[in-house]
Structures are given as structure tokens and as C-alpha cells.
Amino acid sequence: xxxxxxxxxxxxxxxxxxxxxxxxxxxxxxxxxxxxxxxxxxxxxxxxxxxxxxxxxxxxxxxxxxxxxxxxxxxxxxxxxxxxxxxxxxxxxx
Amino acid sequence: xxxxxxxxxxxxxxxxxxxxxxxxxxxxxxxxxxxxxxxxxxxxxxxxxxxxxxxxxxxxxxxxxxxxxxxxxxxxxxxxxxxxxxxxxxxxxxxxxxxxxxxxxxxxxxxxxxxxxxxxxxxxxxxxxxxxxxxxxxxxxxxxxxxxxxxxxxxxxxxxxxxxxxxxxxxxxxxxxxxxxxxxxxxxxxxxxxxxxxxxxxxxxxxxxxxxxxxxxxxxxxxxxxxxxxxxxxxxxxxxxxxxxxxxxxxxxxxxxxxxxxxxxxxxxxxxxxxxxxxxxxxxxxxxxxxxxxxxxxxxxxxxxxxxxxxxxxxxxxxxxxxxxxxxxxxxxxxxxxxxxxxxxxxxxxxxxxxxxxxxxxxxxxxxxxxxxxxxxxxxxxxxxxxxxxxxx
Numbered sequence: 001x002x003x004x005x006x007x008x009x010x011x012x013x014x015x016x017x018x019x020x021x022x023x024x025x026x027x028x029x030x031x032x033x034x035x036x037x038x039x040x041x042x043x044x045x046x047x048x049x050x051x052x053x054x055x056x057x058x059x060x061x062x063x064x065x066x067x068x069x070x071x072x073x074x075x076x077x078x079x080x081x082x083x084x085x086x087x088x089x090x091x092x093x094x
Numbered sequence: 095x096x097x098x099x100x101x102x103x104x105x106x107x108x109x110x111x112x113x114x115x116x117x118x119x120x121x122x123x124x125x126x127x128x129x130x131x132x133x134x135x136x137x138x139x140x141x142x143x144x145x146x147x148x149x150x151x152x153x154x155x156x157x158x159x160x161x162x163x164x165x166x167x168x169x170x171x172x173x174x175x176x177x178x179x180x181x182x183x184x185x186x187x188x189x190x191x192x193x194x195x196x197x198x199x200x201x202x203x204x205x206x207x208x209x210x211x212x213x214x215x216x217x218x219x220x221x222x223x224x225x226x227x228x229x230x231x232x233x234x235x236x237x238x239x240x241x242x243x244x245x246x247x248x249x250x251x252x253x254x255x256x257x258x259x260x261x262x263x264x265x266x267x268x269x270x271x272x273x274x275x276x277x278x279x280x281x282x283x284x285x286x287x288x289x290x291x292x293x294x295x296x297x298x299x300x301x302x303x304x305x306x307x308x309x310x311x312x313x314x315x316x317x318x319x320x321x322x323x324x325x326x327x328x329x330x331x332x333x334x335x336x337x338x339x340x341x342x343x344x345x346x347x348x349x350x351x352x353x354x355x356x357x358x359x360x361x362x363x364x365x366x367x368x369x370x371x372x373x374x375x376x377x378x379x380x381x382x383x384x385x386x387x388x389x390x391x392x393x394x395x396x397x398x399x400x401x402x403x404x405x406x407x408x409x410x411x412x413x414x415x416x417x418x419x420x421x422x423x424x425x426x427x428x429x430x431x432x433x434x435x436x437x438x439x440x441x442x443x444x445x446x447x448x449x450x451x452x453x454x455x456x457x458x459x460x461x462x463x464x465x466x467x468x469x470x471x472x473x474x475x476x477x478x479x480x481x482x483x484x485x486x487x
Contacts, residue, residue: 008314008321013254014193015307015315016292020300 024073028055032076034091038067042088049080049089096274096341103234103266106273107173107199107259108133110241112143113281114197117168120148120159124178125211126263127201131173153178157185164194165303167293169245171196175263176203179217183224189256190225190319192304195248195288196256198226199241202364202415203263204451212452213263215363219416219425225319227257227326228393230363232349235273236390237261239343242276245285246333252325262365264452276341284340323394330391347396349388350403352378356385358467359404361430362413363389366448366455370413373460384464389426397433404430405439409467413460413483415449423447423480442470448483459484 001019002011012018038049045065050058057074059066081089101109104127111119111134119138121131138147146163150156156172163170174182179200189196200218204210218228229244231237237259244257261267276284292301307315327347334345349367352374353359362370367388377384387403404410412431414424422428427445434441446463449455463483470476 002311004310006311006314008317011311011314011318012292013315013318013322014191014303015305015311016192017302017305018292018299020302022302 027072028075029072032094034076034093036069036080036089037092039088040067042086044086048083052079052083096276098274100270100272102268102270103237103261104129105133106234106238107241109275110238111171112137113278114245114285115143116145116171118146118163118170120150120156121172122150122153122156124175126203126267127173127175153181157182160196161185161189161194164196166295167290169288173199175201176205176217179221180205186221186224193254194256195254197244197248199259201263201267202260210451213265214450215415218260222393227255230260230390230392232365232367234266234271242281243333243337247326247329249288250329253322253329255322265365280340327394347391347399351386353385353403355383357383357408358464359385359387359407360411360413361387366413369455369457370460372457376461377464395429401433401437405437407441409442409470411463411467412445414445414447417447442476444476445480446483453484
């Protein structure tokens with residue numbers, strides 16, 4: 001694994017990343033200016049937000065959409081709030 | 095067993111590509127390279143090679159497809175000339191920056207405009223800083239030999255850089271020459287099988303190729319490229335030594351022609367070196383101590399080695415078949431003068447830009463350059479640091 005500050009003698013050549021699935025380690029949540037907040041009382045569990053989220057940040061467990069959003073990777077794009085048919089998601093300023 | 099054949103430079107390179115039998119070739123035809131990829135595509139159609147030939151719609155796509163194939167672990171080649179090379183430009187840097195060992199013959203031709211299809215080196219000289227190794231050839235034999243050696247140089251683990259195999263448009267690409275080509279089995283054995291250390295089709299070891307590389311690591315990757323280019327010098331000599339055992343033909347960074355006791359010398363690349371040898375022979379008969387240094391490896395630039403040879407001369411003329419428009423002379427001149435400054439050599443160096451757009455260069459003109467050098471020594475004065483040879487006023 002490459003660490004910040006590593007020098008040219010130790011990093012892979014040509015910018016190669018020699019492992020898969022490592023985008024998880026890049027927390028893009030810091031890009032966000034507004035965060036989605038899900039109101040479970042209004043939610044009808046349709047999963048549209050889950051399907052549309054480009055960052056897999058809406059989580060679903062045992063067939064139920066969770067209000068525990070992955071804020072480490074949610075960029076705050078607001079697509080989930082836009083797609084929600086019952087306005088259960090509000091974009092709240094950070 | 096090698097065999098003596100009569101081929102054009104393009105046909106010789108197509109034969110080299112047939113013997114290399116690359117996994118993938120993605121190429122677009124452009125004069126004067128066309129006959130090379132056309133002949134090779136016939137080998138593909140006739141089943142003489144196993145190559146996947148990708149017919150692309152431009153050189154940008156040709157180099158992109160070659161990059162993709164190489165990243166997937168294939169031995170991938172393409173070929174181009176002039177404006178085709180120019181259209182590949184951004185992808186050239188991606189190939190070298192991603193450390194893909196692509197080998198590409200470049201049939202040197204003037205860049206438009208005005209539109210011209212004939213020989214000069216403005217295409218390859220523009221790409222001299224793209225991170226590709228550049229080999230140059232006086233004739234079809236050398237171009238063929240360079241192509242075979244280029245595979246080994248590029249794919250060496252300490253190098254992993256792409257190589258351009260340069261030859262002069264029409265002069266070398268279209269003239270029929272007698273040359274020796276190696277036996278297919280010898281080439282196969284010499285180049286071996288290419289096994290990429292990391293590649294995209296290795297599903298057990300997934301990798302990402304070409305990710306965003308910003309302030310924090312890009313510089314380190316460029317440093318690695320620079321070190322690889324430095325490493326390539328030793329590899330180029332090692333491969334040449336091994337190739338000599340196979341072919342009997344000797345290659346180094348450059349060829350010295352009658353330089354041992356020379357007082358005046360010319361530095362040239364590609365086919366003009368052959369013409370200059372004729373001029374040297376004529377002048378030697380008249381008792382003039384003239385010599386020639388023919389550069390084979392221009393990137394990496396074997397500066398220290400060239401300086402070591404040129405420092406014993408009194409005056410040197412560098413022939414550039416490309417204008418840099420710096421108003422300070424051509425690209426090779428800049429490199430040569432710079433290395434002589436490093437060792438504080440007491441040798442006058444002048445520059446002649448010549449042969450642009452295929453303008454013929456004759457033995458007599460090169461003799462006149464040597465005469466100019468004699469005058470510089472006699473008078474102690476340099477009248478013109480940079481001249482344009484063979485242009486009409």
C-alpha cells in the first residue's frame with residue numbers, strides 16, 4: 001500500500017495501483033457542502049435513493065433503507081433527495 | 095540461418111514485425127509508412143502471424159489502442175510518420191508515463207504545413223522529450239536490426255519505456271536495399287516471450303492503470319521515468335552485444351567513421367550519415383583529416399560518450415534535419431554544444447539545418463561543410479554559428 005510521503009524508490013511504476021477496491025479508502029465526504037438527512041417516518045422504503053446514489057452511500061440492510069448514510073463517501077450531490085418521491089430526504093447545510 | 099534479401103525499408107520493417115509476431119498491432123496508414131503496415135496487414139490476412147490487427151480511424155486511436163493492448167499485457171506495436179505522430183502526441187506521453195514497452199517504427203517525414211510528404215526529422219525531433227527511447231538508422235539493415243533490439247530494450251525490467259525506431263522517409267523507406275534478415279526462429283528466441291509484471295487481464299491480481307496522479311505523486315513517477323531512461327543506456331549496450339553474437343552486426347550508441355585521427359567532424363543522423371561517409375572518403379583522398387559521428391541512440395542522449403569522442407577535434411558541424419525555430423540552431427546542435435560545454439572542450443561547434451521537406455543533400459554539399467570547418471580552424475573565426483544548407487535565397 002502506498003502511503004502519503006512515499007518516495008520514487010518504493011512506489012509502483014507508472015502510477016499503477018496494484019490492488020482492487022481501494023477507492024473505499026479515499027474519503028470523498030470532505031467535498032460535501034450539504035448532507036442528506038433521511039426522515040424514517042416519511043420513508044416508504046422504495047429504494048430509489050439507494051439505486052440512484054452514484055457513491056453507494058445510501059445503505060440498505062435486510063431489505064430496509066438505513067438512515068445511517070455513509071458520510072465518509074457521500075459527496076452531497078443531492079440526487080437521493082431529488083429522486084425521493086415522498087420528500088423524506090432533506091439536504092442540510094454542513 | 096539468416097538470409098540475404100532485397101527489400102525496401104518499409105518491407106524490411108514489416109518483416110521484422112512479422113518475425114516479432116506482436117499480440118496486437120493497431121495502425122493507421124500514412125505516407126511514407128503505408129507500405130509497412132499494408133505489408134504487415136497482408137501477413138495477418140495470410141495467417142503468417144497471430145496478431146490481432148486493429149484497423150483504427152486515426153493515429154490518436156492507433157496509439158490509444160496500442161496503449162490499451164499493452165496495459166492488458168500484450169506485446170503491442172504500431173507505426174507512423176509525420177502528422178500521424180503529431181496526432182498521437184498526447185498518447186505518446188501516456189504510453190511512456192504509464193511505462194508501456196511499445197515499439198513503434200517512425201518513418202521520418204516533414205510536418206505540414208505547407209503540406210509535404212518527404213523526409214526530414216521534424217516529426218521525431220518534436221517527440222524527443224516525450225519519454226520514448228529513440229533509435230535512428232542509416233539504412234534498411236540498421237532499421238531492421240534496431241526494431242528487433244528495441245523489443246528487448248523496451249521490455250527490460252529496468253527500462254519499461256516505449257521505443258521509436260526511426261528511418262528516413264522515402265530515402266530508406268522506399269529504396270530497395272540488400273540486407274540480411276535473421277531466421278524467424280532466431281528472432282523468436284532472441285526476443286523471447288513478453289510477460290508483463292502487472293497487467294489488466296490478470297484477474298487474480300487486479301490493478302488500476304492510469305489513475306489521477308496529482309501534486310503528491312506525479313513528480314515521483316517522472317523521476318522513475320528519468321531513472322529508467324538512464325538505466326536504458328546499459329541495457330541498449332547489453333542487447334547490442336547479444337545481438338552481435340546472433341547477427342555479426344555491431345551496434346553502439348553511435349558510430350565513429352574515420353574519427354580516430356580526425357581534426358574536423360560532422361555529426362549526423364539517419365541516411366545523411368551514408369552521404370557524409372562518401373564526403374569523408376573523398377576528402378581523405380585529398381589528405382583532409384575528416385570524420386563522422388553518426389548518432390544511433392538520440393534518446394537517451396549519450397552525452398558523456400559523445401563528448402569524449404568529439405573533444406579531440408578542432409571543429410565540429412552538427413547537421414540537423416529539423417528546424418527548432420529557437421533562432422539558436424536545431425535540436426541536435428543544442429544537445430551537442432551543451433555536452434561540450436560541460437567538459438569545457440576547446441572545439442568550435444557550428445550548425446547546419448538542411449534537407450527540410452525532403453530537399454536532397456548531396457556529397458558535394460557535405461564536403462562544403464567540411465571546407466567551412468577548415469576555414470574556421472584557419473581563421474579562428476566562426477562567421478555563421480547556424481547556417482541553412484541548400485536553401486535558395
